Amino acid sequence: xxxxxxxxxxxxxxxxxxxxxxxxxxxxxxxxxxxxxxxxxxxxxxxxxxxxxxxxxxxxxxxxxxxxxxxxxxxxxxxxxxxxxxxxxxxxxxxxxxxxxxxxxxxxxxxxxxxxxxxxxxxxxxxxxxxxxxxxxxxxxxxxxxxxxxxxxxxxxxxxxxxxxxxxxxxxxxxxxxxxxxxxxxxxxxxxxxxxxxxxxxxxxxxxxxxxxxxxxxxxxxxxxxxxxxxxxxxxxxxxxxxxxxxxxxxxxxxxxxxxxxxxxxxxxxxxxxxxxxxxxxxxxxxxxxxxxxxxxxxxxxxxxxxxxxxxxxxxxxxxxxxxxxxxxxxxxxxxxxxxxxxxxxxxxxxxxxxxxxxxxxxxxxxxxxxxxxxxxxxxxxxxxxxxxxxxxxxxxxxxxxxxxxxxxxxxxxxxxxxxxxxxxxx
Numbered sequence: 001x002x003x004x005x006x007x008x009x010x011x012x013x014x015x016x017x018x019x020x021x022x023x024x025x026x027x028x029x030x031x032x033x034x035x036x037x038x039x040x041x042x043x044x045x046x047x048x049x050x051x052x053x054x055x056x057x058x059x060x061x062x063x064x065x066x067x068x069x070x071x072x073x074x075x076x077x078x079x080x081x082x083x084x085x086x087x088x089x090x091x092x093x094x095x096x097x098x099x100x101x102x103x104x105x106x107x108x109x110x111x112x113x114x115x116x117x118x119x120x121x122x123x124x125x126x127x128x129x130x131x132x133x134x135x136x137x138x139x140x141x142x143x144x145x146x147x148x149x150x151x152x153x154x155x156x157x158x159x160x161x162x163x164x165x166x167x168x169x170x171x172x173x174x175x176x177x178x179x180x181x182x183x184x185x186x187x188x189x190x191x192x193x194x195x196x197x198x199x200x201x202x203x204x205x206x207x208x209x210x211x212x213x214x215x216x217x218x219x220x221x222x223x224x225x226x227x228x229x230x231x232x233x234x235x236x237x238x239x240x241x242x243x244x245x246x247x248x249x250x251x252x253x254x255x256x257x258x259x260x261x262x263x264x265x266x267x268x269x270x271x272x273x274x275x276x277x278x279x280x281x282x283x284x285x286x287x288x289x290x291x292x293x294x295x296x297x298x299x300x301x302x303x304x305x306x307x308x309x310x311x312x313x314x315x316x317x318x319x320x321x322x323x324x325x326x327x328x329x330x331x332x333x334x335x336x337x338x339x340x341x342x343x344x345x346x347x348x349x350x351x352x353x354x355x356x357x358x359x360x361x362x363x364x365x366x367x368x369x370x371x372x373x374x375x376x377x378x379x380x381x382x383x384x385x386x387x388x389x390x391x392x393x394x395x396x397x398x399x400x401x402x403x404x405x406x407x408x409x410x411x412x413x414x415x416x417x418x419x420x421x422x423x424x425x426x427x
Contacts, residue, residue: 023145027125027134037175045107049169058090065182077176090167098162098425102190105144106173109136117400131403139397142404143196143390150416163424180374184382192348196390204388207369209339211289216330221281230279234272237283243317260368293339302338337372340379355418
């Protein structure tokens with residue numbers, strides 16, 4: 001196996017410029033989504049991915065996400081238009097004697113922002129000072145391309161793997177994850193999965209879940225000079241905010257995780273009132289709860305435990321207030337995402353760690369993702385233990401002049417190739 005690995009690594013070194021050119025081709029495709037995923041240009045990039053998969057002999061499945069198939073899941077994001085937007089799945093069949101591995105990467109990107117702020121056009125990728133620039137270079141086209149180029153190097157060396165390798169190039173991750181959810185609905189799964197989200201080539205076996213709420217409080221409007229005859233909806237909402245903040249302080253002390261932050265609440269928007277002279281008769285609040293993984297029985301979906309807790313916190317805030325007891329706050333959960341954690345000792349994490357130490361001279365550190373990612377869907381709905389591991393820094397994602405370090409990209413190709421050889425086995 002050592003000689004096989006060395007041969008593949010040598011091939012990767014010889015073909016570095018070819019791999020960089022492939023990443024440039026994918027970055028140059030405008031694959032933005034719009035209106036939080038309701039529309040998108042992803043097929044511009046999927047054409048490049050599909051061409052590669054076809055050329056290298058994968059069995060290809062190209063399909064638009066179907067709400068009829070995805071509605072089994074409480075995390076589905078509704079009212080997105082998928083006409084002309086396709087997932088592309090490629091399966092490289094092994095001989096059936098090895099473990100299977102699934103790579104999942106999203107082809108979509110966020111919008112460009114102010115293009116005048118970019119050094120070059122966002123879809124005109126270039127290399128400078130050891131970095132490849134362009135929209136999506138970091139998040140996450142470099143990771144997606146690294147996984148594909150790893151397979152290319154193995155195939156170019158005429159090496160046959162025992163286990164199946166599944167590539168999911170998915171749409172609409174930035175809009176909430178329906179692309180990956182559609183793959184889950186199709187039944188794709190494997191013995192392990194890797195999502196090459198930018199992680200600085202650190203292991204990220206866990207990420208936070210989220211619950212996004214709107215709370216509406218009713219008041220009674222009148223002239224502010226006689227405010228005692230009215231009911232100030234903003235002041236009533238302040239009681240709810242105080243209760244939520246007190247809960248967050250308690251969570252910070254009592255809910256710990258080895259590589260995730262404490263459970264938190266972020267108060268993000270508040271709207272109320274029409275003029276400085278009128279007591280506001282309505283106030284609306286939006287906030288998000290980020291929660292840690294839990295695997296307790298008795299709940300229909302991960303996060304239901306915390307949803308009940310949040311509603312109880314708001315309910316208690318209303319108790320003792322005569323107005324709120326008669327006019328209870330209206331609480332709406334309008335988006336949710338589960339969390340996940342496979343543990344840093346999972347065999348796929350151990351294998352990635354071994355290969356990273358060989359390539360980069362030290363074992364990767366471990367961290368949890370504070371944001372959500374598609375790992376939750378593969379872990380919780382596709383029976384595929386999945387880790388996030390890829391080139392680039394999450395702090396660079398979505399920024400003007402987004403970039404990925406070229407050496408991290410090339411190192412990642414080697415790490416993935418070595419992992420494929422060991423995990424799937426060779427004939």
